[in-house]
Amino acid sequence: MQFHLNFPITPLSPAIEYGQELLLMGSCFAEEIGERLNASQFATLINPNGILFNPLSITRAITGYLDGKLYTEADLFQHQGLWRSWEHHSRYADADINAALDRINASQTAAINAIEKIDWLVLTFGSAHVYSLKENNQVVGNCHKMPAAGFSKRLLTVEEIVTALDNVMHRLFFRNRKVNILFTVSPVRYVRDGVVENNLSKAILLQAVHHLVNKFNRLHYFPAYELVIDDLRDYRFYKEDLVHPNDQAIQYVWEHVVKYCISTASQELLGNIAELLKAAQHKPFNPDTTQHKQFRQRNAEKVKQLMEKHPELKLEKLLNYFQD
Numbered sequence: 108m109q110f111h112l113n114f115p116i117t118p119l120s121p122a123i124e125y126g127q128e129l130l131l132m133g134s135c136f137a138e139e140i141g142e143r144l145n146a147s148q149f150a151t152l153i154n155p156n157g158i159l160f161n162p163l164s165i166t167r168a169i170t171g172y173l174d175g176k177l178y179t180e181a182d183l184f185q186h187q188g189l190w191r192s193w194e195h196h197s198r199y200a201d202a203d204i205n206a207a208l209d210r211i212n213a214s215q216t217a218a219i220n221a222i223e224k225i226d227w228l229v230l231t232f233g234s235a236h237v238y239s240l241k242e243n244n245q246v247v248g249n250c251h252k253m254p255a256a257g258f259s260k261r262l263l264t265v266e267e268i269v270t271a272l273d274n275v276m277h278r279l280f281f282r283n284r285k286v287n288i289l290f291t292v293s294p295v296r297y298v299r300d301g302v303v304e305n306n307l308s309k310a311i312l313l314q315a316v317h318h319l320v321n322k323f324n325r326l327h328y329f330p331a332y333e334l335v336i337d338d339l340r341d342y343r344f345y346k347e348d349l350v351h352p353n354d355q356a357i358q359y360v361w362e363h364v365v366k367y368c369i370s371t372a373s374q375e376l377l378g379n380i381a382e383l384l385k386a387a388q389h390k391p392f393n394p395d396t397t398q399h400k401q402f403r404q405r406n407a408e409k410v411k412q413l414m415e416k417h418p419e420l421k422l423e424k425l426l427n428y429f430q431d
Contacts, residue, residue, distance in 0.1 A: 157196020
């Protein structure tokens with residue numbers, strides 16, 4: 108008997124390789140996958156603006172990187188004693204305006220420096236709903252838990268999304284001749300918008316993304332949304348809020364990312380790194396035994412061999428752990 112739906116996934120071509128640079132942007136699901144790539148020693152920059160959900164805020168952020176934009180006091184506002192940016196996640200907020208600006212601009216500078224060098228831009232869209240300030244109609248990346256009365260909410264059209272992405276991609280391709288773009292749609296269900304409204308939002312995102320993927324050769328799609336919604340298709344793969352995929356679901360999607368998006372040679376290296384990371388998590392009953400010391404020495408040698416063969420990998424902390 109078959110208890111879940113399997114469907115074919117087209118392997119990414121070209122595939123992601125070690126030594127390439129990746130910029131991941133979008134919803135919290137982008138961070139889940141980005142953190143796994145980072146732990147596996149891929150060169151990643153994850154959400155320089157913090158978590159962003161809608162395509163317009165994401166394209167505005169990319170435009171800022173291409174423009175070399177840095178933020179000033181005029182770009183911030185104060186709420187509940189913290190200085191914040193409408194274009195950034197609350198993680199950048201600070202009681203000191205200069206500290207907030209320093210944090211924002213440090214991340215912005217990293218993105219500005221990376222945007223012309225990246226090999227992959229991975230965009231994960233969460234919602235086609237946008238919130239705009241009523242006072243000036245500015246689309247915000249984060250509402251910072253401000254009163255709802257200050258915002259207007261609307262659903263983007265496919266045409267709006269395609270136009271915004273089309274414009275920013277032409278600028279990006281002009282500045283970066285090698286970059287590929289990988290789109291995903293977040294499987295997180297935004298039921299606060301309403302169940303029907305969430306499904307309509309996801310449908311708009313999927314239609315817009317596939318329109319673009321069919322239009323450009325350097326654009327690709329990975330079915331993270333479908334793997335959770337159609338393949339796993341069970342609430343046991345969600346957290347208690349029944350909205351966010353749990354660790355099992357994220358791991359399931361990650362395994363498919365590795366299988367279908369990462370080159371065969373890089374998969375082998377990733378497996379070696381994963382074994383060493385697992386070894387580093389081992390908690391011995393008695394760390395002073397000869398057996399455990401030999402265990403650490405063996406793994407230290409494995410790390411050294413990887414570092415010699417792949418000098419681009421940053422495994423110093425792992426080596427120090429086994430040698431300590």
